[in-house]
Each structure stands twice: as structure tokens, then as C-alpha cells.
Amino acid sequence: MTTSVPGGEPRDLGGDELVRVLATLANPHRLRVVAALSRERMYVSELARALGISRALLQVHLRKLEAAGLVTARVEVSEDGKAMKFYEVNRFAIQLTPETVEAAERTLTPPGDGPGEQKTKGSM
Amino acid sequence: MTTSVPGGEPRDLGGDELVRVLATLANPHRLRVVAALSRERMYVSELARALGISRALLQVHLRKLEAAGLVTARVEVSEDGKAMKFYEVNRFAIQLTPETVEAAERTLTPPGDGPGEQKTKGSM
DNA sequence: GGCATGTGCTAACTTTTTTTGGCATGTGCA
């Protein structure tokens, strides 16, 4: 109803996921990467040249984008035997309004919980 | 069409603005602040108690939220003469999809431009 | 006055994120 999802079937993201996706998108380089890939898929070196940044830097950003589920990597071997890693954007649709934020906040990991915490709520 | 706006009449945000808003929302504390204020407006100390964080910390976050245009402050004098600073959320509606990101990216400040740059585009 | 409430500020510290540079691997081809 409010936010939609990167991977799999459309469903709402939880608070922690939302924070992660927003943090990932909140960067000029990564925004450019998403924009570039949304126009056409590209392989790493190609993308690095297109954006004018180093491969090392680009890889870090691509890794974050992938971790957030915003892009997907696909390794393909070109005709001349080179192994190229192609990236493409995943479909996603996130709606941000005070209401959706309020809803997401309810599923945030409670403060004080250090790293490695899980929601001990339902069954299991 | 894609993203909407915090202040004034609805209009789309530019790339830099989008990055700023996303970066602002990409934080658990600030997400909680927006959620809390979207339920009911509160004054600083009250909000700090509600969230269980220090006023100093809260103020930093409130400042960022205000700078991003997500919340608004309003100083009011209570019956007993205390000056309280009430905060409330501003209306905003941002849509995030590969397309809206692509559109926003086009208006990003070109890379390499250090701090203190302006878009030499429209009038003014 | 002393205590509770509200506000503000800043300096310093800790943590996270971003960026750079170097080095290693593999391929095809002249």
C-alpha cells in the first residue's frame, strides 16, 4: 500500500529495510549508477568509464546497491572470452509520506539492540 | 509526477534535494521522530523523553529534518510562561522508482564541483 | 534561594562511510 519491494513479489518493506534502501540511494554516485543502469545494463569497467570514477570505488557502491536489492549482477562471457559482469536495476517502487514512514517505524528494530538482533516476536 | 515536495506547492525535487531528503530519512532516530510527530506534534523535551534519547542528540536530528524541509518548528509560550518549541511534520510524498531516480539524477550537481556551487540555470 | 521545567550551545570523542592506490588474477591477440 505504501512502499513496494525490490526482490520477489511486491510487498512492503520493514523499517530496517527501508532505512537501508534509503541510505543506499542517498548518495550521488549510487544515484547515478541506478540512473545509468536504468537506461541500459552495463558491465563494471564500462560503467566506471561512463561515470568517470575508479573501478574500486564503483565496486564498493555496486556492492551496496546489490546488498540493498536495488541492482542485480550477471556474469557473462563475451565472444572474445572475456568474463564481464553486467549489472541491471531491479524493479522497485517506494512511496514516502508521513504515513508510510509511520508504518515502517513500527517494525524498526528497537533501540539499544546492538548488532545481531532479531525480532523475537512471533512464533519460532 | 514522480516525487513530490516538502515545502510549498507540490513540485518535483531536484537530484541534490532528493539525496538530502533520503539521507535525512535514512536514520532510525529520525525515522522515529517523523513517525512520532506524524501522530501528534510535540515539543523538544517531550519528544526526547518519548524516544528515550538526550535532548542534545535529538536537537541535531531535528535540525537535519528541518533543513531537509520534513518538519517545522513553532515556538509557543505555555500558560505557565515557558517557551516551548513544538515540532510538526510537513506534508511530503516522494515516489522512488528506477524512473524517478533517473529523472532526479539529471539535475544532480555535476561531480567534481566542490562546496559552494549553484545551478546556473533558471533566472534569479 | 533551591529545585524542577523549558531552551540553547559547543568541544571532543567515536563510529561509519567514502575514496585512493596498489597489486593479483584471467582472457585474446599482434
Place this chain on the structure above:
DNA sequence: TGCACATGCCAAAAAAAGTTAGCACATGCC
């Protein structure tokens, strides 16, 4: 073999963000 192009990784530096602690001010009230 040596060059061009593809991939990967890692350590260290640099920059940005988050957090804490302490102090300042004002008010009303016992």
C-alpha cells in the same frame, strides 16, 4: 612475450555522521 582489457581484493587515508557531556540561559513555584 607484451599489451589491452576484463575481474577481484585489501589496507590506509580522508571525510562525514553520530553521540556524549557539560555549561549557559529563562521561567514558575515551594
